[in-house]
Amino acid sequence: MTYTVDRLIPTMAGSTVHLAHDSNGSAVILKRAQTPAAAADLAGYARQLQRLGEIPSAAPFYPPVLRLEDDLLVLPYYSHGSLDAQGAGDRAAFVRLVGQAVDAVFTISALHSMPAGVDAARAFWRSQLVSRFDRLKATGASVAEPPFSTISGWLASGYFDQLLDAAVTRPLGLAAHGDFGLNNVMLAAPGSELRFIDLRGATPWADDLPWWDPILDLATLITFHCRIEPALGVRDGIAVSGPHNRATLTPDEIVALCPPSWTDGDPGWRLRLQLGIVIRILGSVSVQLTSAPIDREARSGRVTHLLTQAIDELSRLTR
Known part of the structure; x- marks a missing residue:
């Protein structure tokens, strides 16, 4: 060919x-x-x-x-575009499609549970934070000041492992996605037939299956759709990363799309969701510093501010 x-x-x-x-x-x-x-x-x-x-x-x-x-x-x-682009149309149809995508992530994840159990899931979550923190340090950014010093303190003191004990309450499931942004969900037909693209790829594998936590996918969706994209979308009234006249969902609306069959049996899911938001924002700081097409310092500064807010919210959940 x-x-x-x-x-x-x-x-x-x-x-x-x-x-x-x-x-x-x-x-x-x-x-x-x-x-x-x-x-x-x-x-x-x-x-x-x-x-x-x-x-x-x-x-x-x-x-x-x-x-x-x-x-x-x-x-x-797929010529019918991504789920992200559907926000420019009817909001009810957009919400329905996002709900279908979220449901599919959790349904696919629930098909299998990683045999290694909760301990392996906690190791997975620890690696998610540590790898992104190491990536930030590799950029040359100072981690001696807040909010990065807070994360450094978590790791040095053992507090992060205490967080994981409370937050990670079920084994990993099948890796349905791994980078669950609306731009990574395509339509194979007008208004229907979802296709997941740009999967994480670098997922843990065992028993010839890829493993992930769908709560981290939910955190990814909230982080980018509700936090990072709005924060980077406008500078001094000028759009700098594309049009922003599309329908948006709030974090509460996205959480409401999560199947109760999952959350009802997962007491740590909400704490884990906020931890996932912290992890994903932390990763984006490095991306802005090394890969942003314009205004790297300003963009990384905005995302760092989001990280401070996310850490504060995590602290409120643990009081």
């Missing part, structure tokens, strides 16, 4: 993404890694897609892998 490139789609450093068409005229996405780290991420993403595609009740939500090479992944192109 040969491909003709139509246009470049902007993406993170280390990879390229192109819209193309194959020799049969079908539109496809070409994702190509340009570094060894990006190639490893691409392979993990493809593996997750392929494995989830083998599970009948999960398969409808994932695009088929059309081609996989060492540095190339080819996927179908």
Whole structure:
């Protein structure tokens, strides 16, 4: 199969993404890694897609892998756009689609529980914070001042492990996504047929299955849709990261979409959700410092302020 490139789609450093068409005229996405780290991420993403595609009740939500090479992944192109773009239309339809996506994440996650149990889940959550904190330190940012010094204190004192004892109350589930933003949910048909793209890829694997906590996916959705995107969307009245006239959901509205069948049996879920918001905002500080296209210092400053607020909210939940 040969491909003709139509246009470049902007993406993170280390990879390229192109819209193309194959020799049969079908539109496809070409994702190509340009570094060894990006190639490893691409392979993990493809593996997750392929494995989830083998599970009948999960398969409808994932695009088929059309081609996989060492540095190339080819996927179908979905011309009906992302769930994020649906916010520009009817709000009721938008809320319905977001609800379907959230329900799918939790339903797929519940298909399997990681046999290693709660201890492995706590180790997973610890690694999520530590890896992002290490990434921040690697940027050269000072972690001796708040809010970063607060996180450093958590890790040094053992307080973070106490938080995990209270917050992590069930094993990991099947990794339904891992980077659950509305821009990573596509429509395969007008107003329906959701497809999950840009999965985390670098998820823990055991027993030939990928594992994750859907509460962290819920935290990702709240963090970006309700916190980071609004904070970075306007500077002095000027939009700097795209149009912001789309429908938005509040954190409470998003939480209300979470299936009661999950939260009713998970006493630590709300504390874990706020911890996930802290973790995701912390990760975004590094992204703004190293990868933002403009105004890196200003953007990282806004996200750092969000981190302070998120840590304060976590403190209120633990009093």
